[in-house]
Amino acid sequence: MCPAKEIDIKFKNTFLLFALLLVACSSPAPTQEGITEGEDVESLPATSVPEEVAGEQEIEPTAEQPLPEPTPFAGSSGWLGFVAYVNGNSDIYMMKDDGSALTRLTESPATDMNITFSPNGKEIAFISDRDGNFEIYLMNVDGSAKRNISNNPADDFIYSWSPDGERIAFISDRDDNYEVYTMRVDGTDILRLTNDANLSNSCATGWSPDGKKIAWTYFDGNDDEIVIMNSDGSEKMPLTNNDANDACPTWSPQGDKIAFESARDGKSEVYVMNVDGSGQTRLTESPISSITPSWSPDGHYIIFNSERDGANEIYFMGADGSNPVRLSNNDIPESWVRWHPASP
Numbered sequence: 001m002c003p004a005k006e007i008d009i010k011f012k013n014t015f016l017l018f019a020l021l022l023v024a025c026s027s028p029a030p031t032q033e034g035i036t037e038g039e040d041v042e043s044l045p046a047t048s049v050p051e052e053v054a055g056e057q058e059i060e061p062t063a064e065q066p067l068p069e070p071t072p073f074a075g076s077s078g079w080l081g082f083v084a085y086v087n088g089n090s091d092i093y094m095m096k097d098d099g100s101a102l103t104r105l106t107e108s109p110a111t112d113m114n115i116t117f118s119p120n121g122k123e124i125a126f127i128s129d130r131d132g133n134f135e136i137y138l139m140n141v142d143g144s145a146k147r148n149i150s151n152n153p154a155d156d157f158i159y160s161w162s163p164d165g166e167r168i169a170f171i172s173d174r175d176d177n178y179e180v181y182t183m184r185v186d187g188t189d190i191l192r193l194t195n196d197a198n199l200s201n202s203c204a205t206g207w208s209p210d211g212k213k214i215a216w217t218y219f220d221g222n223d224d225e226i227v228i229m230n231s232d233g234s235e236k237m238p239l240t241n242n243d244a245n246d247a248c249p250t251w252s253p254q255g256d257k258i259a260f261e262s263a264r265d266g267k268s269e270v271y272v273m274n275v276d277g278s279g280q281t282r283l284t285e286s287p288i289s290s291i292t293p294s295w296s297p298d299g300h301y302i303i304f305n306s307e308r309d310g311a312n313e314i315y316f317m318g319a320d321g322s323n324p325v326r327l328s329n330n331d332i333p334e335s336w337v338r339w340h341p342a343s344p
Helices: 006-025
Strands: 076-086 089-096 112-117 125-130 133-140 158-162 166-173 179-184 213-221 224-230 245-249 257-262 269-272 290-295 302-304 313-318 334-341
Touching: 006 125, 076 290, 089 245, 112 158, 112 334, 125 158, 125 257, 133 158, 166 213, 224 245, 245 290, 257 290, 269 290, 269 302, 290 334, 313 334
Parallel strands: none
Antiparallel strands: 076 089, 076 334, 112 125, 125 133, 158 166, 166 179, 213 224, 245 257, 257 269, 290 302, 302 313
């Protein structure tokens, strides 16, 4: 087992490299004038949870790549959340799921990244180093009421909301090595679930829809592999085992599949497998990697990021990999896209 200090250095270097690949590997984005936090409020569709989103500016499609027609994603409010790299900094944005109405929710010289929506769609959890180290924050879906909920001198990374909205799973080195923890959404009742000292920072922990399981990424000494366990930390079971990185596990809404990214074919692509690890199937085929998959609320589609057209943009496809469609087209490097759920 590696010493804690060595793990800490490896973890932080890997995390920063991974973040850079997600949001900054494309060419520098042009300045987006007028996208500022808390300005030009426009009402959202009646089906969405929030009544307004601050700072909206629409980015027109180019003639070479028209935006697709709006698509009826059942269970979605019609909006997506994601991280974008603008003016040399990563911030959190939303846009409509037809690719229009780009909206900025954070504006900070710090790094804001890796978002997830609460199950009721009213709040966003994200990671930021705005207080000096990486912590977990919450804000309302319109970008207001930002607050630090982890409040620890250690780094806290990458998380998943429990299906009942009561707890958040995350990774922290607060006990000298990176482990999986859960806490209430107000930052109390912190529980440590693992004692492996060999966790990977790659992408999120993923909570199953029934709340009984958590999937996470484990470094086996050579590469990242995906493991599931009970939500109390018991009965760990590896799902992948090969000579390439497997990461970013995300459960289907029905709880019968896990989408993930894997570099087993030479570059990262989106795969899907059964929850017991069987039936591992590649869904994407692109000249450059496709990463960070996430399911639509009805489980019929998977959304992901790819540079297949030259820039890191947002795409969706059928859950079987069929009919990939590009949603964003604004020359802003984007990552970590998530569907905003409709009101229950």
